[in-house]
Amino acid sequence: MKLATIGVGNAGSKIVDRMLEFESRTDRNLCRHVHAINTARTDLAKPDYIPEERRVLIGDTNQKAKGHGVGGDVEIGAEVAKADLDEIRRAFDDVEIHTVDAILVVAGLGGGSGSGGGPVVIDALQEMYDEPVYALGVLPGEYEGGRPALNAARSLQSFVSKVDNFIGFDNDAWRAREQTIEEGYEQMNRELAARLVTLLAAGETDDSDVAENAMDSSDIIRTLDTGGVSSIGYAATQVEDTSEGLLDRWSSDSQRVNRDDGSQATKIKGLVRRAVNSRLTLPGEVSSADRALAVISGPPSEFSRKGIESARQWLEQEADTVEVLVGDDPREDSPRLSAAVLLSNVTEAPRIDQIQNQAVDAQQKIAEQEAVREEQINDLITDDNNDLDPVV
Amino acid sequence: MKLALVGVGAVGSRMVDRILEVEADTGRAFTRGNALVCDIARTPADGFDAVPEEQRVLLGDTHERVTADGVEGDLELAADVAETDLPEFRRALDSLAIHESDGVLLVADLGSATGSGAGSVLVDELQGLYDEPLYVLGALPSDDDGGTAALNAARALRSVVPTADSTLAFDRETWPGDPERDDDPEIRALATRVATLFAAGELDSSVVAENAMDSSDLIRTLEPGGVSSIGYASTDVEPDERGLFGRLVAWFSRSTDDDEATDAAKVKSLVQRAANTRLTIPCEVSSAERALVVLSGPPSELSRRGFESARQWLEQEADTVEILAGDDPRPRSSTLEAVVIFSNVTDVPRIDALQRRALDVQAANEEQAPNGDTSETRTTASKANETRDASAETDAADSEVSDASNANDAAPLIEDAEAVADDANE
Numbered sequence: 149m150k151l152a153t154i155g156v157g158n159a160g161s162k163i164v165d166r167m168l169e170f171e172s173r174t175d176r177n178l179c180r181h182v183h184a185i186n187t188a189r190t191d192l193a194k195p196d197y198i199p200e201e202r203r204v205l206i207g208d209t210n211q212k213a214k215g216h217g218v219g220g221d222v223e224i225g226a227e228v229a230k231a232d233l234d235e236i237r238r239a240f241d242d243v244e245i246h247t248v249d250a251i252l253v254v255a256g257l258g259g260g261s262g263s264g265g266g267p268v269v270i271d272a273l274q275e276m277y278d279e280p281v282y283a284l285g286v287l288p289g290e291y292e293g294g295r296p297a298l299n300a301a302r303s304l305q306s307f308v309s310k311v312d313n314f315i316g317f318d319n320d321a322w323r324a325r326e327q328t329i330e331e332g333y334e335q336m337n338r339e340l341a342a343r344l345v346t347l348l349a350a351g352e353t354d355d356s357d358v359a360e361n362a363m364d365s366s367d368i369i370r371t372l373d374t375g376g377v378s379s380i381g382y383a384a385t386q387v388e389d390t391s392e393g394l395l396d397r398w399s400s401d402s403q404r405v406n407r408d409d410g411s412q413a414t415k416i417k418g419l420v421r422r423a424v425n426s427r428l429t430l431p432g433e434v435s436s437a438d439r440a441l442a443v444i445s446g447p448p449s450e451f452s453r454k455g456i457e458s459a460r461q462w463l464e465q466e467a468d469t470v471e472v473l474v475g476d477d478p479r480e481d482s483p484r485l486s487a488a489v490l491l492s493n494v495t496e497a498p499r500i501d502q503i504q505n506q507a508v509d510a511q512q513k514i515a516e517q518e519a520v521r522e523e524q525i526n527d528l529i530t531d532d533n534n535d536l537d538p539v540v
Numbered sequence: 541m542k543l544a545l546v547g548v549g550a551v552g553s554r555m556v557d558r559i560l561e562v563e564a565d566t567g568r569a570f571t572r573g574n575a576l577v578c579d580i581a582r583t584p585a586d587g588f589d590a591v592p593e594e595q596r597v598l599l600g601d602t603h604e605r606v607t608a609d610g611v612e613g614d615l616e617l618a619a620d621v622a623e624t625d626l627p628e629f630r631r632a633l634d635s636l637a638i639h640e641s642d643g644v645l646l647v648a649d650l651g652s653a654t655g656s657g658a659g660s661v662l663v664d665e666l667q668g669l670y671d672e673p674l675y676v677l678g679a680l681p682s683d684d685d686g687g688t689a690a691l692n693a694a695r696a697l698r699s700v701v702p703t704a705d706s707t708l709a710f711d712r713e714t715w716p717g718d719p720e721r722d723d724d725p726e727i728r729a730l731a732t733r734v735a736t737l738f739a740a741g742e743l744d745s746s747v748v749a750e751n752a753m754d755s756s757d758l759i760r761t762l763e764p765g766g767v768s769s770i771g772y773a774s775t776d777v778e779p780d781e782r783g784l785f786g787r788l789v790a791w792f793s794r795s796t797d798d799d800e801a802t803d804a805a806k807v808k809s810l811v812q813r814a815a816n817t818r819l820t821i822p823c824e825v826s827s828a829e830r831a832l833v834v835l836s837g838p839p840s841e842l843s844r845r846g847f848e849s850a851r852q853w854l855e856q857e858a859d860t861v862e863i864l865a866g867d868d869p870r871p872r873s874s875t876l877e878a879v880v881i882f883s884n885v886t887d888v889p890r891i892d893a894l895q896r897r898a899l900d901v902q903a904a905n906e907e908q909a910p911n912g913d914t915s916e917t918r919t920t921a922s923k924a925n926e927t928r929d930a931s932a933e934t935d936a937a938d939s940e941v942s943d944a945s946n947a948n949d950a951a952p953l954i955e956d957a958e959a960v961a962d963d964a965n966e
Contacts, residue, residue, distance in 0.1 A: 193748060219754075219864070295862050298861070327803060328841070329847060333844075521764055536691070536695055538660070538695060539660035539661075
């Protein structure tokens with residue numbers, strides 16, 4: 149698949165940047181077009197891979213933002229994006245839409261710019277293009293507190309109703325064990341980028357010397373066609389390096405055939421199973437998925453028809469749906485065999501319920517505090533009988 | 541957040557000077573020298589190192605009642621002078637690039653006549669002049685400063701708090717430092733809090749934060765208005781920047797879980813310390829409406845788990861969901877710092893105490909006012925009355941133009957009151 153990828157807000161832009169990094173490291177070419185859109189000048193200075201001219205600052209003329217972000221306020225995030233809609237549209241004029249199969253908007257839902265601005269950007273894209281628009285949305289962790297949960301719960305509704313599919317990423321499940329703040333985010337964003345790119349880059353090449361099991365972009369689009377919220381699982385294993393390959397060749401032909409039919413098939417099925425049972429980007433009940441797709445990516449010599457078939461059968465049972473596609477994505481020089489599994493329209497995702505509960509509580513608390521604000525300030529600065537006068 | 545600073549009165553001006561000094565010393569850049577100091581006096585004060593001469597304004601230097609010592613504790617006179625000299629003040633403001641700033645911070649000692657009187661007038665003026673948020677950093681008097689100071693401050697709070705976008709209070713009872721001294725460690729500590737808070741998110745560091753606290757975050761945190769309190773704590777650490785080799789060594793030598801736990805605990809306890817000890821004004825933290833925390837220091841010291849649990853702890857402690865948290869990596873810094881701001885705290889015992897004291901003084905003033913002498917105050921107040929009757933009458937007249945419904949209660953005979961209070965204490 150070929151994508152136009154747009155990061156909105158700080159989290160979104162950083163993830164897009166990591167996607168580009170993963171692509172360049174693994175010699176893929178998924179994102180044919182990128183943009184970073186943000187309300188904070190500081191954050192737009194960060195990316196390493198997103199070209200300068202693809203970074204769009206919005207809201208710099210807004211009195212409340214002034215190029216310094218929106219203070220985690222989802223309302224201002226939306227307001228600012230709406231006000232600069234013309235600028236956003238102008239930026240998208242550059243997208244050579246005939247070169248891409250779909251558009252992916254990446255945003256964090258807990259803050260202000262991504263969660264508020266994201267849906268506005270998606271509206272503009274849906275209006276301008278016929279290609280499907282997907283979102284990757286980062287859900288805040290429980291430890292991030294009430295306000296991010298409230299932003300996310302509200303924003304999620306807008307995202308899911310506007311996009312063709314929403315791929316969820318749960319910060320809680322992915323809370324990195326890394327030591328510093330910087331390392332923590334880096335690690336998490338890299339893991340996510342590996343999953344996304346491995347999955348979506350399948351069928352990205354135009355050369356058609358590919359195997360009959362090759363996945364292509366229409367398969368991915370079909371799987372995502374369900375709408376709703378989706379989740380990605382991933383597993384990878386190192387493939388035997390050349391020295392071992394050489395040893396293999398010294399051994400007898402019959403042994404090699406055995407390995408092909410037996411061990412390689414087992415390996416592929418095992419990999420797909422591991423991917424589904426691994427940490428999903430958004431933990432959810434696998435059987436609640438509407439459709440599923442698995443991409444086996446790696447050197448074609450590692451592929452096995454039998455493996456793909458048994459992986460498909462296993463996934464069919466596991467996801468409790470007949471709408472399952474498993475295919476391969478040949479990467480000649482890759483040192484790794486990996487499986488990325490897309491579970492489309494997962495309807496049981498406990499974290500989303502938790503966020504909603506957290507959000508309801510937060511909303512209530514905020515309203516209570518606002519209701520008594522003036523009165524309490526007045527109480528504080530006024531003596532009991534109001535005997536002390538202001539100076540002016 | 542880029543700020544324009546306006547210091548009012550001797551103490552306010554001195555504080556501005558200190559803040560600029562800390563800014564320069566710590567390699568931060570949030571005012572870039574965008575500061576103005578003004579005082580009411582006959583002759584300009586000297587001893588400001590960081591504020592250039594053209595950014596010092598003298599108000600009331602031609603006013604007939606302003607003496608060599610300024611307004612001599614007369615709050616109404618200070619307010620009157622500020623009002624009269626507003627054109628002068630506005631002209632001086634032209635030297636500040638306020639529209640390039642994200643906000644204005646007026647600094648004043650609200651216990652002093654000039655800080656309270658002129659401060660209130662100038663806060664009003666600044667709020668009307670600019671769209672940018674206007675914050676006040678206001679010093680509240682200590683017990684030793686006397687009853688008049690309490691009355692000045694209590695009245696100033698009523699003018700300043702509703703007008704300013706937020707009032708950052710600091711309590712001189714908790715921070716008894718001497719702002720007149722150049723090297724006072726307490727005043728410098730206060731200036732450090734202000735600098736750490738407002739400099740976060742400015743692009744003056746070589747490393748970009750993962751989650752920068754930008755001016756919009758601060759503005760949003762301070763949005764409810766009211767009174768705010770700043771907490772701060774720091775601890776010494778090894779700087780990151782010893783070249784690539786030092787970094788690599790650090791990387792390899794600290795990958796065990798033990799280290800991680802220690803680092804996380806260090807960060808969490810630092811934030812707890814910032815929130816618990818020596819807030820600029822002691823307050824019931826759970827009465828805060830919003831809070832913001834910035835963790836600043838060498839990137840290798842900024843433990844993610846520690847910061848997360850600190851943030852969570854803060855949410856419980858302040859009993860609010862509106863908490864913004866950001867990092868501020870400073871590779872060459874040898875301190876790990878946490879600064880916390882509690883916005884709109886409404887349970888502040890010191891302010892209640894100031895009000896009680898102010899009421900006593902005001903009541904004493906009324907009793908000794910021309911027609912209100914009673915036997916109870918006559919003896920203690922007689923000495924003051926002998927010399928100050930004239931000015932007392934003027935003050936009483938002045939105060940009638942304020943709130944009509946309270947005019948009877950408020951005839952603050954400022955200097956006399958001080959005498960009364962001081963005498964009463966003896």
